[in-house]
Amino acid sequence: MSWETVIGLEIHAQLATRSKIFSGSSTAYGAEPNTQANLVDLGYPGVLPVLNTDAVRLAVKFGLAIGAQIAPRSVFARKNYFYPDLPKGYQISQYELPIVQAGSLQIRLPDGSLKTVGITRAHLEEDAGKSLHENLQGASGIDLNRAGTPLLEIVSEPDMRSPVEAATYMRTIHQLVRYLGICDGNMQEGSFRCDANVSVRPQGQQELGTRAELKNLNSFRFVEKAIEFEVERQIDLLEAGGEVVQETRLYDADRDETRSMRSKEEANDYRYFPDPDLLPIVLDEAFIAEVREELPELPEAKRARFIADYGLREDDVDILVASRPLADYFEAVAGTVKDDPKLAANWVVGELSGALNRDGVDIDASRVPPHALGELLLRIKDGTVSGKLAKEVFEAMWAGEGGADEIIDSKGLKQITDTGAIEKIVDEVLAANAAQVQQYRDGNQKVLGFFVGQVMKASQGKANPRQVNEILRKKLS
Secondary structure: OOEEEEEEEEEEEEOOOOEOOOOOOEOOOOOOOOOOOOOOOOOOOOOOOOOOHHHHHHHHHHHHHOOOEEOOEEOOEEEEOOOOOOOOOEEEEOOOOOOEEEEEEEEEOOOOOEEEEEEEEEEEEEOOOEEEOOOOOOOOEEEOOOOOOEEEEEEEOOOEOOHHHHHHHHHHHHHHHHHHOOOOOOOOOOOEEEEEEEEEEEOOOOOOOOOEEEEEEOOHHHHHHHHHHHHHHHHHHHHOOOOOOOEEEEEEOOOOEEEEEEEOOOHHHHOOEEOOOOOOEEOOHHHHHHHHHOOOOOHHHHHHHHHHHHOOOHHHHHHHOOOHHHHHHHHHHHHHHOOOHHHHHHHHHHHHHHHHHHHOOOHHHOOOOHHHHHHHHHHHHOOOOOHHHHHHHHHHHHOOOOOHHHHHHHOOOOOEOOHHHHHHHHHHHHHHOHHHHHHHHOOOOOHHHHHHHHHHHHOOOOEOHHHHHHHHHHHHO
């Protein structure tokens, strides 16, 4: 039988607020356990939650970016369940009336094709604490620093049909929330993670199959691998005459398998009801218009502009727009070089990205600021330094040895453009390689590259390559 995979993702993005969603406790990462949890976070009797307005603003910004409906009135609900890291015995979330509804996102798949994924809703909620098991023999610890951290849960329609589509959608959401500045996207710190709802059905069947939920996937690779395993598990089970059970499963990356965690709860299991301590969120048009004015240029629009305005290759543009800071860096360099955006793109995608990756440095902390890289590229364009020697200059700049002009002067890297000096070197190379000269004159044009290499070697890479080619062709003919 031919099977179709059906996937929907629930992505949890930690909102970039300085304090929690219902209390003034800090959301900073890395503090000692239970040092950033106040009485509200700990669920003490008699304390009341107060909504963080910034969390609302960031949620609305996301909704506008995906073309969703922003609810003029949304309500917080209590989601009741017991777990040791949930001090109140319930989580404050949104259920029937979420703040963002009915949006969509276009994703660009690895083969270049586009697909639109529906987004059912995005709602505000608080995070729970964290159970700790390491270095605690026979016991578990509870760290409540995360309790009350503001989350935006982004729930997709079951529109994805392969693990690749699911991972691409997750990457696109990750890129978007960082562009918007509403989430730092740090998966290692738990700021961005997802649950995947996976089912299979016979090809052509409209009715959805029974789904399993894969919890807390915190890398794009794990999302893809976990879904691949789960799809295979369900198909094997069905083809053997068994039934898929609706349940929550965990992905074990070490064994590359999913395993059962608990039976999947339904909404009525959580006994949702409106939280009596929190008023409804009521948004007027003026507030929504104000947030709309804060929207940056979004990735797809920036991609189209880079291709149209700068004439860049799509592969390079995909790298440049992957993050907003990298795109801004490129535009600053291109603004310095002005008439040669392709040169700017080549260096940002090539030398700069290579140095960032090699040293594990983020673009925001680049050791060569955009204006400094732009000045180096101007030295290439005016013939002061060759492209090859410019790479040596860049490495010195990256090492903190100074600006482009300072390094070129101190290292004696100025390009030789004196025609007479280059002719002298060419004459010496031709005289020392009479056999290759004859080969060229017998019709072997490839030997020209040999001569260029010899001249550049003799000049320590300083001879102007264009002039070297011209003089060689003239003398050899």
